[in-house]
Amino acid sequence: MATLSNTIIEKGEFIRPPSEFREMVPSKSFPAEDKRYHLYVSYACPWAHRTLIMRMLKGLDDVITVNVVHWLLGEGGWSFTPVEDGSTEESVHGFSFIKQIYLHTNEKYTGRHSVPILYDKKQKTIVNNESSEIIRILNSGFNNLAKHPDRDFYPEPLRGKIDEINDIIYNGVNNGVYKCGFATTQQAYDKAVIELFSTLDKLEDILSKQRYLCGDKFTEADIRLFVTLIRFDPVYVQHFKCNIKRIQDYPNLSGFLREVYSIPEVKETINLKHIKHHYMKSHNKLNTYSIVTMGPELDWDSPHGRDNLPAQPI
Numbered sequence: 237m238a239t240l241s242n243t244i245i246e247k248g249e250f251i252r253p254p255s256e257f258r259e260m261v262p263s264k265s266f267p268a269e270d271k272r273y274h275l276y277v278s279y280a281c282p283w284a285h286r287t288l289i290m291r292m293l294k295g296l297d298d299v300i301t302v303n304v305v306h307w308l309l310g311e312g313g314w315s316f317t318p319v320e321d322g323s324t325e326e327s328v329h330g331f332s333f334i335k336q337i338y339l340h341t342n343e344k345y346t347g348r349h350s351v352p353i354l355y356d357k358k359q360k361t362i363v364n365n366e367s368s369e370i371i372r373i374l375n376s377g378f379n380n381l382a383k384h385p386d387r388d389f390y391p392e393p394l395r396g397k398i399d400e401i402n403d404i405i406y407n408g409v410n411n412g413v414y415k416c417g418f419a420t421t422q423q424a425y426d427k428a429v430i431e432l433f434s435t436l437d438k439l440e441d442i443l444s445k446q447r448y449l450c451g452d453k454f455t456e457a458d459i460r461l462f463v464t465l466i467r468f469d470p471v472y473v474q475h476f477k478c479n480i481k482r483i484q485d486y487p488n489l490s491g492f493l494r495e496v497y498s499i500p501e502v503k504e505t506i507n508l509k510h511i512k513h514h515y516m517k518s519h520n521k522l523n524t525y526s527i528v529t530m531g532p533e534l535d536w537d538s539p540h541g542r543d544n545l546p547a548q549p550i
């Protein structure tokens with residue numbers, strides 16, 4: 237079972253390697269064109285989830301096509317078989333594995349075979365495999381084709397603030413849960429779990445005073461936090477040992493989670509079966525018998541209670 241492969245563990249601490257394909261759209265080689273680009277994603281993966289949310293919120297669902305891998309990250313990496321519960325075939329080449337997309341782009345490629353991938357169907361090549369850049373591309377690179385060109389999730393005046401909060405969220409939360417789960421020494425785990433919960437405490441405080449992370453405007457920072465929050469209680473609490481508190485125990489973080497969950501375009505991107513099955517059945521060093529938990533009961537459809545805090549329309 238592929239579990240902690242392609243990752244670096246140093247002194248018991250998990251370190252995420254950098255992505256290798258970093259081209260942008262629009263650019264000379266990659267102009268924005270209708271139906272030319274394609275996303276390869278996993279519903280389970282929080283990094284891929286960001287790109288799916290941005291694609292929906294910008295109204296790019298007719299412009300950028302998508303293939304979804306099966307939830308199991310097995311020996312051969314992400315695969316497109318069997319097709320079930322929302323996963324799809326690989327429709328550009330008919331490939332069975334994500335690895336083949338990387339090797340088709342560069343047969344000498346030796347890096348990770350990760351999702352998400354933004355792919356150019358015309359030149360049959362990977363454009364970008366770094367989710368933080370793919371969401372920026374989707375936010376502004378296709379405005380001539382998007383249903384919602386006026387929605388800007390990285391607006392100029394807030395960029396400094398967004399970058400600052402993104403750093404905090406990436407280190408303390410998005411990657412923070414992985415640092416807890418993949419730690420191989422007590423010391424590394426202790427350090428990671430303390431960092432994670434002190435960051436969550438800080439974010440709880442911010443969200444007690446304002447509707448979103450950067451004020452009254454919903455931005456990419458909120459999307460980046462949401463994808464970890466939605467996985468937290470069903471998976472990370474127990475699977476990654478992030479169990480000092482649940483998100484449900486934080487009034488503001490949980491209200492924020494329910495509000496973002498209630499956005500129809502966001503809700504459409506969530507597949508809890510893929511999320512739970514992926515983590516609990518792919519990481520068998522963490523869950524030897526691959527048993528998927530039944531709980532917890534979730535209350536994501538209950539009122540978010542944040543209407544008293546001012547908000548600009550999304």
Ligand SMILES: N[C@@H](CCC(=O)N[C@@H](CS)C(=O)NCC(=O)O)C(=O)O
Binds near residue numbers: 254283348
């Ligand atoms: N830096 C990448 C990280 C993506 C990532 O780590 N994806 C994981 C799934 S959650 C993956 O595909 N892992 C498979 C592997 O490394 O073989 C991004 O944000 O786009």
